[in-house]
Amino acid sequence: MGQRRRDVKAQIHTHQPCTYIPHTVNTPGEESVKHCICMVSDFFYPNMGGVESHIYQLSQCLIEKGHKVVIATHAYGRRKGVRYLTNGLKVYYLPLQVMYNQSTATTCFHSLPLLRCVFVRERVTIVHAHSSFSAMAHDALFHAKTMGLNTVFTDHSLFGFADVSSVLTNKLLTVSLCDTNHIICVSYTSKENTVLRAALDPEIVSVIPNAVDPTDFTPDPSRRDDSKITVVVVSRLVYRKGIDLLSGIIPELCTKHPDLCFLIGGEGPKRIVLEEVREKYQLHDRVRLLGALDHKDVRDVLVQGHIFLNTSLTEAFCMAIVEGASCGLQVVSTRVGGIPEVLPDELVTLCEPTVRSLCEGLETVIARQRAGQVPSPATIHQQVRTLYTWRNVAERTEKVYNRVCRRPTLSLSARLQRLQSHCGPVAGSLFSFFAVIDFLILLLLQWLWPSDLIDIAMDATGPHSTWKRHCDVKKKETQTHFQRSKHAFKP
Amino acid sequence: MTDEKFTDINGKAISLSCQNHSPLCREFTVSSAKVSLRKIMVYTSVVWLCAYTLFYFTENTAVLSSGIIITLVGMMVHIHFIKVDHETLLIIGSLGVQMSSSYASGRESTTFIEINKIKDIVINEAIYMHSIIYYLSILIKDPNEPESVGSVVPLFQSSKPRLNCLVKVYKSCQEILAQS
Numbered sequence: 001m002g003q004r005r006r007d008v009k010a011q012i013h014t015h016q017p018c019t020y021i022p023h024t025v026n027t028p029g030e031e032s033v034k035h036c037i038c039m040v041s042d043f044f045y046p047n048m049g050g051v052e053s054h055i056y057q058l059s060q061c062l063i064e065k066g067h068k069v070v071i072a073t074h075a076y077g078r079r080k081g082v083r084y085l086t087n088g089l090k091v092y093y094l095p096l097q098v099m100y101n102q103s104t105a106t107t108c109f110h111s112l113p114l115l116r117c118v119f120v121r122e123r124v125t126i127v128h129a130h131s132s133f134s135a136m137a138h139d140a141l142f143h144a145k146t147m148g149l150n151t152v153f154t155d156h157s158l159f160g161f162a163d164v165s166s167v168l169t170n171k172l173l174t175v176s177l178c179d180t181n182h183i184i185c186v187s188y189t190s191k192e193n194t195v196l197r198a199a200l201d202p203e204i205v206s207v208i209p210n211a212v213d214p215t216d217f218t219p220d221p222s223r224r225d226d227s228k229i230t231v232v233v234v235s236r237l238v239y240r241k242g243i244d245l246l247s248g249i250i251p252e253l254c255t256k257h258p259d260l261c262f263l264i265g266g267e268g269p270k271r272i273v274l275e276e277v278r279e280k281y282q283l284h285d286r287v288r289l290l291g292a293l294d295h296k297d298v299r300d301v302l303v304q305g306h307i308f309l310n311t312s313l314t315e316a317f318c319m320a321i322v323e324g325a326s327c328g329l330q331v332v333s334t335r336v337g338g339i340p341e342v343l344p345d346e347l348v349t350l351c352e353p354t355v356r357s358l359c360e361g362l363e364t365v366i367a368r369q370r371a372g373q374v375p376s377p378a379t380i381h382q383q384v385r386t387l388y389t390w391r392n393v394a395e396r397t398e399k400v401y402n403r404v405c406r407r408p409t410l411s412l413s414a415r416l417q418r419l420q421s422h423c424g425p426v427a428g429s430l431f432s433f434f435a436v437i438d439f440l441i442l443l444l445l446q447w448l449w450p451s452d453l454i455d456i457a458m459d460a461t462g463p464h465s466t467w468k469r470h471c472d473v474k475k476k477e478t479q480t481h482f483q484r485s486k487h488a489f490k491p
Numbered sequence: 492m493t494d495e496k497f498t499d500i501n502g503k504a505i506s507l508s509c510q511n512h513s514p515l516c517r518e519f520t521v522s523s524a525k526v527s528l529r530k531i532m533v534y535t536s537v538v539w540l541c542a543y544t545l546f547y548f549t550e551n552t553a554v555l556s557s558g559i560i561i562t563l564v565g566m567m568v569h570i571h572f573i574k575v576d577h578e579t580l581l582i583i584g585s586l587g588v589q590m591s592s593s594y595a596s597g598r599e600s601t602t603f604i605e606i607n608k609i610k611d612i613v614i615n616e617a618i619y620m621h622s623i624i625y626y627l628s629i630l631i632k633d634p635n636e637p638e639s640v641g642s643v644v645p646l647f648q649s650s651k652p653r654l655n656c657l658v659k660v661y662k663s664c665q666e667i668l669a670q671s
Contacts, residue, residue, distance in 0.1 A: 092623070
C-alpha cells in the first residue's frame with residue numbers, strides 16, 4: 001500500500017524528486033495506523049457554531065488517539081498566522097479573502113500555494129474538509145486530489161432541490177464530491193439527501209452523528225420552579241427553526257394552562273414575531289425572551305425548564321434536543337429531517353410541523369408532567385450521556401480514515417474520466433479543464449519552490465510529537481510547584 | 492570559529508560563521524552571496540532594451556537618458572538599501588544582543604537590545620508571501636507587565652535562513668541566556 005501511494009506521488013512529482021515519506025506505513029493486520037490529518041474549513045473558532053465545535057472536539061479526540069491533526073482555516077480579522085490550541089492542536093489561519101457569510105471567495109486556484117505549503121510541511125496524508133457552505137473546504141479537496149492525497153468530506157447540512165441556488169450548489173457539490181474518497185454525513189436523512197444531491201455511490205458515504213459533551217449538560221432540578229411548568233426553546237429565531245409555529249403555539253396553550261411559562265433563548269430576524277404575540281395577548285410575565293446566548297450559558301437556561309420544545313422545519317441532525325434531554329428535560333420536537341433518528345422514542349415526543357399537532361404533543365407531555373409520570377432528570381441524563389460521545393465519533397471517523405488509506409488515489413487521467421462521466425458534458429469539461437490547469441500550476445510551483453525547500457514542521461501531536469515530553473516536564477514542574485506551595489502554606 | 496554552508500528559504504547558498512569570543516559572548520554572521528554581475532547585466536539590458544523600443548517609436552532622446560538614470564538610481568538604491576551582504580548577531584550574556592546588517596554598498600545599520608528587556612529568543616512560524624516559514628525572533632518584555640510579551644523583533648530578516656541553520660543559532664543563544 002505504501003508502495004502504491006509512492007507510485008501515485010511519483011507520477012505527480014515527475015519534474016522534481018519527491019522528498020515526501022508517507023507518515024503511515026500500513027502493514028496488513030496492523031490496527032493502530034497513525035494518520036496525519038489536515039482538517040480544512042472556513043468555519044472555525046473564533047467563529048461560533050456547530051461545525052466549529054465539531055471540528056475542535058473531533059480533532060481533540062483524534063489527538064488523544066495518537067493521530068497528528070492540523071487545522072487550516074481563513075484569517076479572522078487580526079488573527080492570522082499559526083496558532084496552537086489545547087494539546088498542541090495547530091491551526092493555520094491563512095490570509096484568504098472572505099467573501100460572504102465567513103466563506104472565502106473561490107477562484108479554484110489562488111489558495112493552492114499556501115495549502116500546498118501546509119500539506120507538504122505537515123506531511124499530511126488525509127485531507128478532511130468540512131461543511132458544504134465552505135468554499136475553502138472545496139478548494140482544499142480539489143488541490144488535495146491534484147496532489148494525490150486521500151480526501152474525506154463531512155456534510156453538516158441539508159439542502160433543497162427546487163430553487164435556483166440549490167440547483168447550482170448541488171451541481172458544484174457533484175463536481176467536488178465525484179472523486180472524493182469518502183463522505184461522512186451526520187444522519188441517515190442527511191446521507192440520503194447528500195447521495196441524491198451529489199449523485200454519489202452510497203457505498204462511500206458513512207453516517208457518523210454529532211456528539212455532545214455530557215459533562216457540560218448536567219441536570220439540576222433545584223433550579224426549576226415546580227409551582228409552574230416552563231417550556232424552554234433555545235434556537236436561532238429564524239424561519240428555518242419554525243418560529244412562526246412557535247408564535248401560533250404560545251397563545252393557544254397559554255389560554256388553556258394558566259401555569260405555563262415560555263423561556264426563549266436566541267436572537268434572529270423572527271424575534272419581532274414573538275414580541276408581537278407577547279404584546280397582543282399580554283403575556284409579558286409568562287413569555288421571556290432572553291436574546292442571544294453564549295454557548296456556556298445554554299445549560300443554565302435549559303435547567304430552568306421542564307419541557308424542551310424544538311420547532312425546526314429542517315434539520316440534518318438536531319444537537320439542541322440532545323442537549324435538552326441531557327439536561328433532563330422532556331423533549332417535544334417536530335418530525336422533520338434527521339430528528340426521528342436522534343433520540344429513542346421514550347425520550348422524545350414527535351409531532352408534525354403544524355400548530356395543532358405540536359399543541360397536542362405538548363399537552364400530553366404537560367399532562368404527564370402534572371401526573372408525575374415522567375422519569376427523573378437524572379435517569380434521562382444517564383440514558384443520554386452514553387448515546388453520543390465524541391470518543392465514539394472519533395473511533396468511527398478513524399475507521400473511515402483506515403478505509404480511505406487502503407484505497408488508491410486517482411491519477412489525473414482517471415480523475416478527468418470521472419469528471420466527464422459524472423458531471424455532465426458542460427460542467428464536466430469545464431472542471432476537467434480546471435483540474436488540468438490546477439495540475440499545471442502545481443508543476444510550476446514544484447519548479448519554483450521545490451518541496452525539499454519547504455522545511456518540515458515540528459510535530460506537536462501524533463507519533464513524532466515533540467510536545468509530549470515538554471508537557472510531561474511541565475506537569476512535573478507544576479506538581480512540584482504545587483507541593484512546594486502546599487508546604488509553604490502549612491500552618 | 493566555524494564556517495558552515497546552509498541555504499536560505501529560496502534555496503540560495505548562505506554561510507553561517509560562529510565566533511566564540513568567550514563563554515558568555517558569541518557572534519553569528521550569516522553571509523549571503525554577493526551581487527552577481529550577471530543579474531546586473533540582465534536588469535540593465537532589460538531596461539535599456541525597453542528604452543530603445545520606446546525611443547524607436549517616440550524618437551525622443553529624453554527616453555534614452557531616463558533609461559540611463561533609472562539604471563543608475565536603481566542600482567544605487569539596490570546596493571544601498573536592499574541588498575544585505577552580512578547579518579550579524581552578537582549575543583553577550585548579562586549585557587544584551589546586538590544586531591547589525593551590512594549592505595552591499597558598505598553601509599551598516601546596528602541596533603542593540605539590553606538583556607533586561609529581553610524575555611526570550613524563540614523560533615516562530617509565519618506566513619510569508621505564498622509560503623509558511625520559520626524565523627528566529629527576540630521577544631521583548633512589555634514595560635508595564637514584565638511577565639508578558641510586548642513586541643517581537645525578527646532576526647536575519649533579509650537572509651532568511653532555513654530551519655536547520657536557525658536551530659543551530661537558537662541552541663547556542665539559549666546556552667548563553669541560560670548561563671546569565
